[in-house]
Amino acid sequence: MFIDFLFTLRAHKLNVSTHEWMTLMEALAKGLHDSSLDGFYRLCRTICIKDVAQYDAYDQAFAEYFRDVARDAAAMTQQLQDWLNNPALRNQLTDEQRAALQGLDIEKLRELFEQRLREQKERHDRGNRWIGTGGSSPFGSGGEHPTGLRIGGGGGRSAMQVADERRFREYRKDVILDVRQIDVALRGLRRLGREGAEEELDLDETVDKTCKNAGEIDVVFRPPRRNRVKVILLMDVGGSMDPHSDLMSRIFTAASRSGRFAKFRSYYFHNCIYQAVYEDALFRKPVPVADLLGNSDRDEKLVIVGDALMHPAELLEPGGASYYYSNNRSTGLEWLRRLGAHFRSAAWLNPEPERYWPGTTIEPIASVFGMWQLSLDGINAAVRHLVRGGPKPVVGNPARWSG
Amino acid sequence: MTNFDQFSGTSTYIASDDLRHAVNVAVALEKPLLLRGEPGTGKTLLAENVAAALGLPLLRWHVKSTTKARDGLYVYDTVARLHDSRFGGDEVKNIEHYIKLGPLGQALAATSRQVLLIDEIDKADIEFPNDLLLEIDAMRFRIDETNRDVVAAHRPVVIITSNNEKELPDAFLRRCVFHYIEFPNRELMAKIVRVHHPKIESAVLDHALDVFFSLRGTPKIRKRPTTSELIDWICALNKAGVDLKKVGGGIPFLGTLLKTEHDVELLGKRAKA
Numbered sequence: 001m002f003i004d005f006l007f008t009l010r011a012h013k014l015n016v017s018t019h020e021w022m023t024l025m026e027a028l029a030k031g032l033h034d035s036s037l038d039g040f041y042r043l044c045r046t047i048c049i050k051d052v053a054q055y056d057a058y059d060q061a062f063a064e065y066f067r068d069v070a071r072d073a074a075a076m077t078q079q080l081q082d083w084l085n086n087p088a089l090r091n092q093l094t095d096e097q098r099a100a101l102q103g104l105d106i107e108k109l110r111e112l113f114e115q116r117l118r119e120q121k122e123r124h125d126r127g128n129r130w131i132g133t134g135g136s137s138p139f140g141s142g143g144e145h146p147t148g149l150r151i152g153g154g155g156g157r158s159a160m161q162v163a164d165e166r167r168f169r170e171y172r173k174d175v176i177l178d179v180r181q182i183d184v185a186l187r188g189l190r191r192l193g194r195e196g197a198e199e200e201l202d203l204d205e206t207v208d209k210t211c212k213n214a215g216e217i218d219v220v221f222r223p224p225r226r227n228r229v230k231v232i233l234l235m236d237v238g239g240s241m242d243p244h245s246d247l248m249s250r251i252f253t254a255a256s257r258s259g260r261f262a263k264f265r266s267y268y269f270h271n272c273i274y275q276a277v278y279e280d281a282l283f284r285k286p287v288p289v290a291d292l293l294g295n296s297d298r299d300e301k302l303v304i305v306g307d308a309l310m311h312p313a314e315l316l317e318p319g320g321a322s323y324y325y326s327n328n329r330s331t332g333l334e335w336l337r338r339l340g341a342h343f344r345s346a347a348w349l350n351p352e353p354e355r356y357w358p359g360t361t362i363e364p365i366a367s368v369f370g371m372w373q374l375s376l377d378g379i380n381a382a383v384r385h386l387v388r389g390g391p392k393p394v395v396g397n398p399a400r401w402s403g
Numbered sequence: 404m405t406n407f408d409q410f411s412g413t414s415t416y417i418a419s420d421d422l423r424h425a426v427n428v429a430v431a432l433e434k435p436l437l438l439r440g441e442p443g444t445g446k447t448l449l450a451e452n453v454a455a456a457l458g459l460p461l462l463r464w465h466v467k468s469t470t471k472a473r474d475g476l477y478v479y480d481t482v483a484r485l486h487d488s489r490f491g492g493d494e495v496k497n498i499e500h501y502i503k504l505g506p507l508g509q510a511l512a513a514t515s516r517q518v519l520l521i522d523e524i525d526k527a528d529i530e531f532p533n534d535l536l537l538e539i540d541a542m543r544f545r546i547d548e549t550n551r552d553v554v555a556a557h558r559p560v561v562i563i564t565s566n567n568e569k570e571l572p573d574a575f576l577r578r579c580v581f582h583y584i585e586f587p588n589r590e591l592m593a594k595i596v597r598v599h600h601p602k603i604e605s606a607v608l609d610h611a612l613d614v615f616f617s618l619r620g621t622p623k624i625r626k627r628p629t630t631s632e633l634i635d636w637i638c639a640l641n642k643a644g645v646d647l648k649k650v651g652g653g654i655p656f657l658g659t660l661l662k663t664e665h666d667v668e669l670l671g672k673r674a675k676a
């Protein structure tokens with residue numbers, strides 16, 4: 001049944017690895033769970049959960065799973081063994097769980113488990129549970145430690161009460177993105193290389209040559225290692241993008257961080273891109289798209305951020321631009337295709353939740369540019385696409401828009 | 404401003420039950436303990452106190468944005484060697500003289516068990532934690548320049564702190580045990596303050612905590628005051644002889660609690676409204 005708990009955790013999207021589960025087994029063997037469910041609650045969380053944003057899901061999984069289990073560790077042990085011994089009980093697993101189980105080598109786990117439980121019992125009886133193999137405990141088992149390490153908080157609440165209380169709920173963050181997270185995601189966007197002028201002192205080589213030269217100093221230079229990736233960022237501003245302006249400014253802050261890319265340029269547009277983009281968000285300084293294409297390398301990475309939501313005419317009809325251009329001869333979609341054809345790699349990040357994409361103008365646009373949601377996962381996937389290429393995710397039925 | 408270092412050596416540290424448990428688990432399993440929590444929740448201080456409680460020496464490795472994992476093992480001081488080479492001598496020929504062990508290197512090379520603090524690991528490059536894995540797993544490293552292998556005789560107690568979330572690689576996380584230090588609740592905070600200000604009157608402490616927690620609860624505040632600021636503030640009040648119970652209106656020494664102009668202004672506006 002402990003194995004079953006692993007699946008409950010995974011069902012709550014907690015990606016507990018086999019490595020961590022084995023560590024948990026080892027800890028149980030050492031009696032670190034204090035033979036109690038409360039102890040187990042803490043121990044398992046310490047070993048298996050690495051993010052406070054997941055504490056709440058852990059609490060839910062724990063409460064769900066152990067709600068009906070007796071508090072007694074002995075009963076748990078018995079149930080565990082029953083479960084391990086009884087194939088009929090194992091049949092209650094969902095297909096998914098059974099598939100996952102197969103990857104785990106159940107026999108081996110079972111053996112390990114039984115062995116651990118035996119060891120734990122012996123060790124526990126000898127009463128040296130904190131001594132383990134590694135050394136002593138820095139804290140006393142309660143109250144005050146002679147060196148003055150005191151114990152505060154806590155108190156007699158049980159694991160079930162703590163789990164039920166779900167006090168980590170507010171730490172959940174399935175969607176929020178801060179600059180730092182974007183920063184981290186963008187770090188994947190790099191290709192390091194030594195290129196250009198030899199302007200960095202190669203200390204190791206210099207010393208080596210100098211020493212071989214009997215102390216006559218011989219200085220060696222080399223080009224510095226730099227990120228060679230160049231990025232063009234196009235941002236949709238105004239109108240339906242207003243609610244996302246905070247997020248946009250965070251993206252901009254992270255992307256424009258100095259020294260991040262070999263070259264970084266950013267421009268603005270409204271709703272869709274036609275013959276020009278703008279240097280400023282007030283649309284006063286136009287830059288013709290033809291010029292932009294003319295002076296950018298095909299290897300530069302094009303990143304577009306926008307909701308890609310507009311009236312179909314704005315995208316598909318000449319003269320459809322709702323703003324600034326009453327008279328675009330090519331359609332918006334044609335302009336987008338021109339951009340898409342020029343740059344070898346491009347990605348579109350969309351702040352709209354993915355479930356609202358199908359059936360909108362996002363469909364045809366996503367057939368030109370790979371589109372990902374503006375979330376941590378989305379940015380990571382987009383970065384991967386920009387670096388390694390690969391197919392674009394298909395959104396809805398783009399075919400219905402052609403013709 | 405008061406120097407708080409004077410307290411750090413006193414081994415007086417308030418640890419919640421959960422934290423105490425996490426330390427014990429890490430020590431027993433010989434796994435690195437990864438601590439996260441808002442700044443000022445006592446992460447760095449914990450390492451000092453664990454070392455003191457275990458009676459082991461503490462090696463600190465304060466990570467900066469430019470820190471490379473290798474620097475923690477050793478640095479080859481080529482500049483010194485270059486300098487020496489101009490004067491000749493036998494030393495120059497022996498690279499060993501110019502190898503300086505970093506904190507991780509020292510922890511592995513030590514003849515007794517050490518506590519190693521890797522502080523603010525999130526400051527470094529994203530690859531940094533992964534680069535540490537090999538040596539922390541194998542408990543050994545090689546000094547390429549001299550072909551020397553350093554093999555640890557004692558696995559150090561490793562405590563790693565991070566102020567941020569979500570940016571450490573999975574492979575690294577799997578090898579750690581983890582504890583999130585929650586911001587202390589009122590009861591715990593009262594105990595922490597008493598460690599630093601043992602003589603504080605209960606009524607004054609109560610009042611100070613009221614102000615502190617209501618500031619922290621103010622919406623839109625950019626940098627919420629932390630434990631350090633609370634302790635600083637009480638110090639400032641003490642020194643100036645301000646009696647919190649008697650002052651009306653504004654908060655004295657507000658600048659000690661709020662560190663950005665934006666927040667001070669915000670609070671000013673709120674007070675007027």
Ligand SMILES: Nc1ncnc2c1ncn2[C@@H]1O[C@H](COP(=O)(O)OP(=O)(O)O)[C@@H](O)[C@H]1O
Pocket residue numbers: 407410411415416417418440441442443444445446447448449564595598599630631634
């Ligand atoms: N649990 C605690 N017990 C005693 N003092 C604490 C505690 N937590 C924080 N402090 C006080 O707050 C200061 C900041 O703690 P520090 O360890 O530097 O925090 P962090 O590393 O989490 O940013 C400490 O120097 C100490 O004065």
Ligand SMILES: [Mg+2]
Pocket residue numbers: 443446447448522564
């Ligand atoms: Mg710190």
